[in-house]
Amino acid sequence: MxxxxxxxxxxxxxxxxxxxxxxxxxxxxxxxxxxxxxxxxxxxxxxxxxxxxxxxxxxxxxxxxxxxxxxxxxxxxxxxxxxxxxxxxxxxxxxxxxxxxxxxxxxxxxxxxxxxxxxxxxxxxxxxxxxxxxxxxxxxxxxxxxxxxxxxxxxxxxxxxxxxxxxxxxxxxxxxxxxxxxxxxxxxxxxxxxxxxxxxDVPGNLTFALGLVLVLIAVTYGLMPYGGSQTGWSNPWVLASMGSGLALLAGFVFVETKVKxxxxxxxxxxxxxxxxxxxxxxxxxxxxxxxxxxxxxxxxxxxxxxxxxxxxxxxxxxxxxxxxxxxxxxxxxxxxxxxxxxxxxxxxxxxxxxxxxxxxxxxxxxxxxxxxxxxxxxxxxxxxxxxxxxxxxxxxxxxxxxxxxxxxxxxxxxxxxxxxxxxxxxxxxxxxxxxxSGVLPHTLAASLTDAGAPQLAPVAYHIPVTGALFSAFLGYNPVREIISTLPPSVVSTIPHSVLSTIEARDWFPDAIxxxxxxxxxxxxxxxxxxxxxxxxxxxMRGKVVIAEEDKVPERKGEIKQQ
Missing domain, CATH: 1.20.1250.20 (MFS general substrate transporter like domains)
Known part of the structure; x- marks a missing residue:
């Protein structure tokens, strides 16, 4: 072969x-x-x-x-x-x-x-x-x-x-x-x-790796709730990580023009x-x-x-x-x-x-x-x-x-x-x-009311959007779990048939x-x-370029276009 x-x-x-x-x-x-x-x-x-x-x-x-x-x-x-x-x-x-x-x-x-x-x-x-x-x-x-x-x-x-x-x-x-x-x-x-x-290139490796890691960590944690927000983009640690990462990547560009x-x-x-x-x-x-x-x-x-x-x-x-x-x-x-x-x-x-x-x-x-x-x-x-x-x-x-x-x-x-x-x-x-985050709480509240449990509508505003999204993906019904934390006096006011409906696994996907x-x-x-x-x-890539045996371009040079 x-x-x-x-x-x-x-x-x-x-x-x-x-x-x-x-x-x-x-x-x-x-x-x-x-x-x-x-x-x-x-x-x-x-x-x-x-x-x-x-x-x-x-x-x-x-x-x-x-x-x-x-x-x-x-x-x-x-x-x-x-x-x-x-x-x-x-x-x-x-x-x-x-x-x-x-x-x-x-x-x-x-x-x-x-x-x-x-x-x-x-x-x-x-x-x-x-x-x-x-x-x-x-x-x-x-x-x-x-x-x-x-x-x-x-x-x-x-x-x-x-x-x-x-x-x-x-x-x-x-x-x-x-x-x-x-x-x-x-x-x-x-x-x-x-x-x-x-x-x-030790300086280049360090600045690039650390900068990119900080940016990607900030992006990842920006998806998580912070305080009263559904995302973490207002989290000072996320902002600091993003800012530091971008600064290091900008520094990386400068470093690469100086190292041998x-x-x-x-x-x-x-x-x-x-x-x-x-x-x-x-x-x-x-x-x-x-x-x-x-x-x-x-x-x-x-x-x-x-x-x-x-x-x-x-x-x-x-x-x-x-x-x-x-x-x-x-x-x-x-x-x-x-x-x-x-x-x-x-x-x-x-x-x-x-x-x-x-x-x-x-x-x-x-x-x-x-x-x-x-x-x-x-x-x-x-x-x-x-x-x-x-x-x-x-x-x-x-x-x-x-x-x-x-x-x-x-x-x-x-x-x-x-x-x-x-x-x-x-x-x-x-x-x-x-x-x-702008529509889901209202949608869930309306679905709970339509199902016959208006007293549970406030529950919808306590379900994290990220958690709701992943719960649907993984086959969990977060409403069922939140109901289990409510006082028995509240749960007892909901008809059993309504509880069976909203705790069913297919109800939550339909609601969201x-x-x-x-x-x-x-x-x-x-x-x-x-x-x-x-x-x-x-x-905008221009004409075909083939650089089969050309030498590496110097910083101020270019590869010949054929």
Whole structure:
């Protein structure tokens, strides 16, 4: 077998495993939380960190790992990533604790997985760019990108199946794949580029990592209630973390212009195709990164229960009902990669983001009780648009940089993409929570009154919006728990039939559905706007740039455009 196909198959397995792990956790959270005995109404901060901790770690480490791979070998660090990821998966499957202890153990082990995932994400595109000739890179990177999205959607289905058996299987399933991939990568992959033995940019690593961590921590805790507010954006600690993080990132830009061996090669942004492709990718991640989790929450917490599915079945069916998104991406990804090898990336990537933006607008027209075929058609075409954008855009970025800095370029590309995705999840949650905070209490109060319990209407104003959102997702009815804390004299005034109605699991999804769909529409409008901006940036990438053997540009120089 030619080495290029060995490289493609191994990196595809690595990316597939890493992305499966991301969504398999999302879909399995109800089973995981039940398995460790966590109440989402009072402990949803753990849910946020289990969801976002992995992305925070990978986004923080990608650029540093990409730079280190140029110095010590891309294959060497990629192999190490496979090993660390496998160790993290084993630890997750063995999580011994319960309650808060179990949740903290899960978060720590997910961070270990994130370190391994950062090595995989930072080096896969660079390894493929080294292995494939120019005319085949679009196709190869397209297949790799397909694996990334396919893994995201396979994770939904696999998590739905495994979580109904045992939540530990959700993490254990990665172990045999990880062991096989680790052995395979150590024995078959080889270095095709000469490592550049240069100094380590200690100031740049510290300012970038600490700055990005502080910003992402602020974004995460900004989603939690603070005082009388439904979000934490007025929390002084959140504001201080955000301000300090942004100041450090601004300082990082200055540091990188002064150090001898920068980890973030700002000179690469002088290449029009590199800068336009990366900024378009980051905007696409901002627009699209939080979409999947919002659709999963809506399907699993509202739409499926309202259509008669039990909560034990909703994880599986939520994954199945997201399949059209995967089909759209998988059907277009190889075609767009093949076309970009011949005609360039600008038209394909730009048109792809226009389709994605139009899909957001189409989703905003749906009611909360939508017809599934209509929903399936919309997400299918959004998958088509993403397939048109992803592989041509990645190929154009990697083709535009010299061979000796591909590790850094790949790390920079993945950092911007993963940072955008993490911020997108926080952005979608923030939009939904802020919108819900204005309408949900009134909606719940009206639903309680209509159900025959007007004396419980004040209860609606004491349910945290974030807790209500995650409770619906995880199959909890927070009204039932709050009723249990009321004086017996109040509860005794409510007819038993009314209590049975409002404590039923399907009552709460029905009560919050209109308000949640209203909040989602706002998020869809924002996603559409950012997708159209990404299309504009993509169209500005200019002529095709190939920098096969060019030297690294000096700070004041540029790479020759051919």
């Amino acid at each position: 030619q080495y290029k196909w060995i490289a493609l198959s191994n990196t595809t397995v690595g990316i597939l495993m890493a992305t499966i792990n991301g969504t398999i956790t999302i879909i399995s959270l109800p089973a995981i939380f039940r398995g460790i005995d966590i109440n989402p109404l009072v402990s949803f901060q753990y849910l946020l960190w289990i969801l976002m901790g992995y992305n925070v770690v990978t986004a923080t480490l990608l650029v540093s790992f990409g730079r280190l791979s140029d110095m010590y070998g891309r294959v060497r660090l990629y192999n190490l990533g496979f090993l660390i990821f496998t160790i993290g998966s084993i630890l997750l499957s063995l999580t011994p604790g319960k309650g808060d202890t179990g949740a903290l153990e899960l978060i720590i082990f997910r961070i270990i997985q994130g370190i391994g995932g950062a090595f995989l994400f930072a080096n896969s595109a660079a390894i493929l760019t080294d292995a494939f000739p120019i005319k085949e890179r679009g196709k190869a990177l397209g297949i790799n990108q397909i694996a990334a999205l396919a893994g995201s959607l396979v994770g939904l289905i696999l998590g739905g199946i495994l979580s109904t058996i045992d939540w530990r299987l959700v993490f254990l399933v990665s172990v045999p794949v990880g062991i096989f991939g680790t052995v395979w990568s150590y024995t078959k992959l080889k270095e095709l580029s000469q490592p550049q033995r240069q100094g380590i 061996y920068p980890i973030f090669r700002l000179s690469l942004f002088k290449i029009r195709m590199f800068s336009a492709g990366n900024f378009a990718s980051m905007l696409r991640s901002f627009a699209y990164g939080g979409l999947m989790i919002m659709l999963v929450i809506f399907l699993q917490g509202i739409w499926l229960p309202l259509h008669g599915y039990s909560y034990s079945e909703t994880p599986l069916w939520a994954g199945i009902y997201m399949i059209p998104l995967m089909i759209g991406f998988v059907s277009m990804g190889p075609i767009s990669g093949w076309l970009s090898d011949r005609y360039g990336a600008r038209l394909l990537s730009t048109l792809g983001m226009v389709i994605v933006g139009s899909g957001f607008l189409a989703l905003s027209t749906l009611s909360y009780d939508f017809s599934y075929p209509e929903f399936a058609a919309i997400i299918f075409f959004m998958g088509i648009g993403n397939g048109m954008f992803a592989s041509p855009n990645t190929a154009s970025i990697m083709n535009s940089v010299p061979k000796e800095v591909r590790g850094s370029a790949s790390g920079m590309r993945a950092t911007l993409q993963n940072t955008g995705q993490t911020a997108s999840i926080a952005m979608f949650f923030t939009i939904v929570i802020i919108t819900l 559905a209109p308000a949640f769909m209203q909040a989602l529409r706002v998020a869809f409008y924002v996603g559409a706007a950012m997708s159209f901006v990404a299309a504009i940036v993509s169209a």
